[in-house]
Amino acid sequence: MPFTHVAALLPLDTLGHYLHWHFIEISVANFIVIVLMVATFITALVAPFPGRRRRKENQ
Amino acid sequence: MSYTEIERQWTTRLRRRFVHLLPPEKLLPDTQPTYVSSWIYVFGVTTLSALVVVIASGSLLALRGPQWWHTSSVGHFVNSLHLWSVEIFFFAMVVHLWGKYFMAAWRGGRALTWMTGVVTFLTSIAAAFTGYVSQTNFDSQWISTQAKDGINATGAGAYFNVLNMGQMLMWHILLLPLAAVVLTALHVLLVRIKGVVPPFEEHVEVNA
Numbered sequence: 001m002p003f004t005h006v007a008a009l010l011p012l013d014t015l016g017h018y019l020h021w022h023f024i025e026i027s028v029a030n031f032i033v034i035v036l037m038v039a040t041f042i043t044a045l046v047a048p049f050p051g052r053r054r055r056k057e058n059q
Numbered sequence: 060m061s062y063t064e065i066e067r068q069w070t071t072r073l074r075r076r077f078v079h080l081l082p083p084e085k086l087l088p089d090t091q092p093t094y095v096s097s098w099i100y101v102f103g104v105t106t107l108s109a110l111v112v113v114i115a116s117g118s119l120l121a122l123r124g125p126q127w128w129h130t131s132s133v134g135h136f137v138n139s140l141h142l143w144s145v146e147i148f149f150f151a152m153v154v155h156l157w158g159k160y161f162m163a164a165w166r167g168g169r170a171l172t173w174m175t176g177v178v179t180f181l182t183s184i185a186a187a188f189t190g191y192v193s194q195t196n197f198d199s200q201w202i203s204t205q206a207k208d209g210i211n212a213t214g215a216g217a218y219f220n221v222l223n224m225g226q227m228l229m230w231h232i233l234l235l236p237l238a239a240v241v242l243t244a245l246h247v248l249l250v251r252i253k254g255v256v257p258p259f260e261e262h263v264e265v266n267a
Contacts, residue, residue, distance in 0.1 A: 007264070041154050044098035051096065 081252055088251075094258050103250075109148035110243060114236065116141040121232055125195045138249035145187055152180060164256040172249040179242040186235035192221055193228045203227070 017028040065071055069265070119137045128134040165173035186213050192203040203221045210216045220226055 035152060036151055037157075039158050040150075041099075044101070044154065044158070047098050049096045049098055 099158040102151045105151035112144035175246040189231035
């Protein structure tokens with residue numbers, strides 16, 4: 001796919017989108033990054049780590 | 060040179076102190092405790108790996124200069140590599156920070172490890188900021204003119220002028236990366252000395 005087609009999917013020359021909640025104002029892009037960080041953190045806590053069971057059995 | 064003289068040499072004493080503090084098997088251990096086999100322990104080394112890419116891509120940008128990273132396709136690629144490795148660096152560092160915060164990673168005499176991590180985080184924010192104002196494009200002009208009032212309000216503007224492109228570039232490519240790398244090395248060495256923080260012990264209630 002040519003670069004211009006990709007750029008058309010994600011236009012970067014438009015005004016940013018912002019979320020407002022009382023005194024809190026945050027761009028949608030930053031909000032998505034924070035949501036992804038929280039999701040990664042929770043996944044890291046609950047996702048099984050490869051080889052963990054085998055290591056425990058060996059001990 | 061007598062044996063006593065060798066014993067009194069500062070190099071001998073310093074080497075013994077280092078080896079006592081961090082013997083080779085602790086500096087490069089063969090294994091880690093079982094509790095380290097969790098995804099939450101992965102983000103420290105992810106941050107470290109991203110830092111290596113940040114420094115390598117930044118070095119390439121420094122070698123070729125702004126005309127290259129603004130106009131050539133390879134330059135655009137390396138420029139993007141530098142940006143996205145920084146994004147991953149901060150992303151992983153924040154998850155690492157949350158993980159360590161909820162583990163109370165300063166336990167067991169690890170206060171200095173925690174504090175070097177905090178200072179490295181703050182130094183990295185300053186390094187990223189000076190990078191944004193050193194891009195030599197409209198974005199960097201916008202960010203620096205927006206930031207100047209805030210910086211000047213703190214009084215730091217007399218020494219740290221965000222509109223001074225040369226000064227910001229020097230901070231970005233020498234002082235702050237040097238500080239970040241030295242602090243990171245110190246942080247990793249402290250982790251090696253004290254070991255990775257264990258999870259909280261489970262309190263089992265025994266019914267009589």
